[in-house]
Amino acid sequence: MPDNNRQAKKEKKKEKNRARKEKDEKKWEAMKAKARKEVEEENEEKERKKKLAKAGLKELTHAQQLRKEELLAQNDGFAALFRAAKKKIKEKKEVVAAIAVALEEAEEGQKEEKKKRAAPKGPLTHGQLIRKEELLKQKRGFTEQFRVVKKEIREKKEVVATIPEALEEAEKGQKEAEKEKKELDRQYAEVVTKLKLLGD
Incomplete structure (x- = not known):
């Protein structure tokens, strides 16, 4: 043990x-x-x-090092501002393109409506009279559809009426975004120059 x-x-x-x-x-x-x-x-x-x-x-001295870090931080901030400015310009261009498409669609709608309203000229033959009766019967069933078409045309006309104003606003916004980008370019150039002077 x-x-x-x-x-x-x-x-x-x-x-x-x-x-x-x-x-x-x-x-x-x-x-x-x-x-x-x-x-x-x-x-x-x-x-x-x-x-x-x-x-x-x-x-670099301590003060210069701090200034350099501050400028680098500004540079990062400018990069974000550049991206935002480019996005604004892209959005404005898309608005202008959408307005152009809406204008074209509205004009096409007006042309189609004019074609629908056009009536045959001259005396009708027996066959044309029979066809007319058939069409009148169909028309009574299409009353609601005609109201819808008229509503669409009215809406398209309203769109056409607002297009010049919207286009002007979009172009103005695009110019402002481009002006903002130019200012950022200038500030960015100043930052790069200062960084070079500090030995970056």
């Missing part, structure tokens, strides 16, 4: 030593990794300074 206890204590001690050794090894590996990282960062910093010196450039 005492031998068993001694053996158990030995095993427990071995396990404890093994765990401590693994912990120390992990700690040592972490320290080595940290040291390697510090050396790499130091080498990168030396290389960066060497490149600056070779190019005849001075390292």
Whole structure:
């Protein structure tokens, strides 16, 4: 029985030593990794300074670095504004195209209505009279359909009446969007110039 206890204590001690050794090894590996990282960062910093010196450039001061980051942030903001301006221009062009299509459809509708209203000229033959009676009977069944057609024509005429105003508004919006884009181009050019002066 005492031998068993001694053996158990030995095993427990071995396990404890093994765990401590693994912990120390992990700690040592972490320290080595940290040291390697510090050396790499130091080498990168030396290389960066060497490149600056070779190019005849001075390292940025803290204030210049802050200004550079501010300008880069502005640059990102301008990129978003450019996308928004382009989207506006695209939307305005789509409106103009839709108006042109609506105008064409309205004109076609008016032509079709004129054709439907055209009546045959001159005295009718016996066959034409019979056909006329048949058509009059059909017409009585188509009364509701004619009302629908008239309503559509009226709506199309209203569309035609609003087209000049809508077209003018769309063109005005497009000009404003293009003007906004030109202003953004100018501001963007200023940002790029400042970045170059700061050594970007």
